[in-house]
Amino acid sequence: MKKLLCIILSVFLCLGALLVSGCGLIEKEQTDDEIRQEIEELIENEVDLDAGRDYTGTLKVLYQDIPSETAIIDALLGAFSQAYPNITIERIPMVETNYLTLLPNMHSTAYRTGDYSEMPDVMWTTNEVFAGWIQRDMLMPVNYFDDADDSFSAADTFVELMLEDSMLGERMYMFPRDYDQIVMYYNRELLELAGIPESRIPSDRALTSAEFNQLLRDLRTAFDNMEGTNPANEHPYSKVRPLDAIWTWGSLCWPTLKSFGGSVMAEDGSVDFNTPENIRAATYVRELIRDELTFGTGTTKHANFVNNLAPLCFETRAVLTDLIDQSQEVPGVAPKDLGVAPMPILDSEENYAIGAGCSGYGMYRYAENPTEAWLFLKFMAGEEGQNAFCSTGNGVPSNKNLLFAENATWRNLTDPQFSALTNFNHDAFVYKWDTAACTLQDFKLLVDVVAAREPVAQAVSEVMTICLGSSLDTYQADIARAFERGAANIYSTIEGYRI
Amino acid sequence: MKSKTLSSENAALSRKRALRSLKKNLVSYSFLLPFIVGTLIFTLYPIVMSLLYALSNFNGTRITQIGFFNFGYIFDFSEFGWGRRVFGSLGVTFLYVIGNMTLSLVLSYLLALFLHRNIPAIRAIRVLCYLPCLIPGIASGVIWTDAFSTNLADPSMNGLFNTWLMKLGLEPMTFFTAASTSLPTLIFTGLWGIGGGMIMWLAAFGNISPELYEAAKMDGAGYFRRLFFITVPMSTPILFYNVVTSMIGGLQVFGTYANYGVGVEDSLHFIAIRIYITAFQNTFPGNYGLACAMAWILFVIIAALTLVMFKTGGWIQYGEGDE
Structure with missing residues (x-):
């Protein structure tokens, strides 16, 4: 008994000591006003907003170490170095997985030791990850820089939708680099094989749902009756299905639901997911699979299109070089055969929706070189930077002044790999950008618990995954049940994150 | 003085x-x-x-609150409280431990019994049975994922097992794609590692004195009497060791996350995975405080169960002297 008492007392003493020592580590949570004040002081004392092209300094840039991002950062930093020759660039490449795990841990260490020398000044980010980074105090609210700098205005520069995608609440945490809208790529060679004239895919307007569905069915019939094997991929022609699309990808899944009048959240912030419109949308896609008009669960990331197993593909400009890459195992699409058209209307014209999104660059909250970081962000957003970025071929500018400029680099690609692109309809990438384009922010902003926004978006995609994988015999009942459960899941996700 | x-x-x-x-x-x-x-x-x-x-709300960067609130969250069993999630994961973990431990111990014991005999090429057969244990879990996980893959929408994309079932004229099974079949499927894949248990049993059988068998034979004891009155009792120390280590290892099961995630409707959301996701999930800053509190709860459970097992270990036969 005495021993037990001693143990209990010791445990309480240890816990007490831990609590007391922990109290010494407590930091006061900053209010919005305190954050604003702190950053305004930083701008006043440490940032040279009048810095010119002769500014001398160092800029540390962190980016994803993958070929497409490396090509983009090469182009951007090359142009930046020409514009600011006295700024030394330190590049910090980081592999994709470390971006999400190591970087926050590096920040934690830097924050606790007060040594930010290993941290970047500027880093690539997206709306999908930055909520967590903001919570950890990793990103600078750059709207205060925007307010203080008279030579720049984010509102006048960026496409409004992308600007919205770069914000959390009233603050802006990222400068959007690109404007990515889903289009319908097509393979002219396969269309010709199927006897479908290219004129059936107009370049100046979106296909109506009736036209689109008929096109899919005609393609399927043509390939179904075709004998022989495609020498490019050694697959029988009968294996070709008309459309390759990543239906479970949030940026396609949401506009698909929206096209049928669907929703995720109601305006009052309540869950509005288990609706007949959503069920109709999912049923539509499931039936495309049933009729062999599109592929399985739709998660192939344009693999079937580049393998010449699908003449049509829903994708964005960001993958253009992947589609025409003919140096890989899969044949790819010859540049002369690659056509592009606006995203078709999937249901009624009044609900026409096109998925859009962006990635961009944020400033590290404790950047050692905030002046250089701000200069880089402004440069990237400006016409010089955007043209440099677009010269890689995989980008549509986020700068709205360049979207329709005929002389903009993204419409006049000079790299030899693009020289064979013929009748390439650049306008498809900005078709109805101001009226039909939509992002996941449509419903994410209606979720009042910030932490739950991304999990809710994931839950929506999960429901689509379940619907597309449902059994042929019971898919209607399965889809109805998936939405019923999905709505409950979204509700519990939001409430679960509320604590 | x-x-x-x-x-x-x-x-x-x-x-x-x-x-x-x-x-x-x-x-x-x-x-x-x-x-x-x-x-x-x-x-x-x-x-x-x-x-x-x-005891804090540490999110990887800073602490702004200190107290026992994380334990409060864990024991909050209201509709959206963490209690249901944490204890749901504990429930799944216990089911896994019971299923995996029972099946693995019994089958590895039977396999060891079968291989504990002098037949030609017995060593080679033992090596073959042990070989799967040398394959890294992540690699075998990829194999199982592929073999058990299910595509009800497009049967041509089904994995090996469903293809076999369909060729036999049977309906394809859901395996990892349904909550009800995920855990049994995972437990089944655990049989891949029974060779490890078999080695332990063979070592235990080797330590049983042949004199005991000889004496039993002279007394007219048949195979099953010798099995139940000599082999089984004399291998209880290894049985105890295997039960304790399987239980501790099973309660901390985490490797499945890489291949199978958390399963349909959290059917494979084991407690160690929940701790990891709570601390390190990518889309939102980790709730390190809550994850640490969960880890301490798991520690207490493991410690308590281990203590109970040692306290109730009277059934173990340590041979002569029974120490």
């Missing part, structure tokens, strides 16, 4: 002795130093810090 002098003399003497002992053992201590420092830095410090974090 005299006693004071005596006690100071005693103290000086004991100091001298301690110093002499230290000098004598200096080399030993210097060899132990790296281990002691390593234990302090890499074991004791994290243990103390994890307890501190369990």
Whole structure:
């Protein structure tokens, strides 16, 4: 008994000591006003907003170490170095997985030791990850820089939708680099094989749902009756299905639901997911699979299109070089055969929706070189930077002044790999950008618990995954049940994150 | 006065002795130093810090609150409280431990019994049975994922097992794609590793004195009597060891996350995975405090179960002397 008492007392003493020592580590949570004040002081004392092209300094840039991002950062930093020759660039490449795990841990260490020398000044980010980074105090609210700098205005520069995608609440945490809208790529060679004239895919307007569905069915019939094997991929022609699309990808899944009048959240912030419109949308896609008009669960990331197993593909400009890459195992699409058209209307014209999104660059909250970081962000957003970025071929500018400029680099690609692109309809990438384009922010902003926004978006995609994988015999009942459960899941996700 | 002098003399003497002992053992201590420092830095410090974090809202960057609230969240069984999630994961973990442990122990025992005989090429057969254990879990996970893959929408994309089922004219099964079949499928894949248990059993059988069998034979005991009255009782120490280590390992199961995630409707959301996701999930800052609190709860459960097993270990036959 005495021993037990001693143990209990010791445990309480240890816990007490831990609590007391922990109290010494407590930091006061900053209010919005305190954050604003702190950053305004930083701008006043440490940032040279009048810095010119002769500014001398160092800029540390962190980016994803993958070929497409490396090509983009090469182009951007090359142009930046020409514009600011006295700024030394330190590049910090980081592999994709470390971006999400190591970087926050590096920040934690830097924050606790007060040594930010290993941290970047500027880093690539997206709306999908930055909520967590903001919570950890990793990103600078750059709207205060925007307010203080008279030579720049984010509102006048960026496409409004992308600007919205770069914000959390009233603050802006990222400068959007690109404007990515889903289009319908097509393979002219396969269309010709199927006897479908290219004129059936107009370049100046979106296909109506009736036209689109008929096109899919005609393609399927043509390939179904075709004998022989495609020498490019050694697959029988009968294996070709008309459309390759990543239906479970949030940026396609949401506009698909929206096209049928669907929703995720109601305006009052309540869950509005288990609706007949959503069920109709999912049923539509499931039936495309049933009729062999599109592929399985739709998660192939344009693999079937580049393998010449699908003449049509829903994708964005960001993958253009992947589609025409003919140096890989899969044949790819010859540049002369690659056509592009606006995203078709999937249901009624009044609900026409096109998925859009962006990635961009944020400033590290404790950047050692905030002046250089701000200069880089402004440069990237400006016409010089955007043209440099677009010269890689995989980008549509986020700068709205360049979207329709005929002389903009993204419409006049000079790299030899693009020289064979013929009748390439650049306008498809900005078709109805101001009226039909939509992002996941449509419903994410209606979720009042910030932490739950991304999990809710994931839950929506999960429901689509379940619907597309449902059994042929019971898919209607399965889809109805998936939405019923999905709505409950979204509700519990939001409430679960509320604590 | 005299006693004071005596006690100071005693103290000086004991100091001298301690110093002499230290000098004598200096080399030993210097060899132990790296281990002691390593234990302090890499074991004791994290243990103390994890307890501190369990009492805070540490998110990887800062602490703004301290107290017992994380434990409050864990025991909050309201509709959206963490209690249901944490104890749901614990429930799934216990089901996995029971299923996996029972099946693996029984089948590895039967396999060892079968292989504990002098037949031609027995060594080669044993090696073949053990070989799957040499394949890394992540690699075997990829194989199982592919073999059990299910595509009800497009049957041509089904995995090996469903293709076999369909060729036999049976309906394809859901395997990892339905909550009801995920856990049994995962337990089934655990059979891949029964060769490891088999080796332990074979070692235990090798330690049983042949005289016992001979005496039993002379008394007219058949195979099953010898099995149940000699082999099984004499292998209880290894059985106990296997049960304890399987239970501890099973309660901390985590490797499945890489291949199968958390399963449909959290059917494979084991407690260690929940701890990991709570601390390190990508889309939102980790709730390190809550994760540490969960880890401490898991520690208490494992410690308590291990203690119970040792306290109720009277059934173990340690042979002569039964110590």
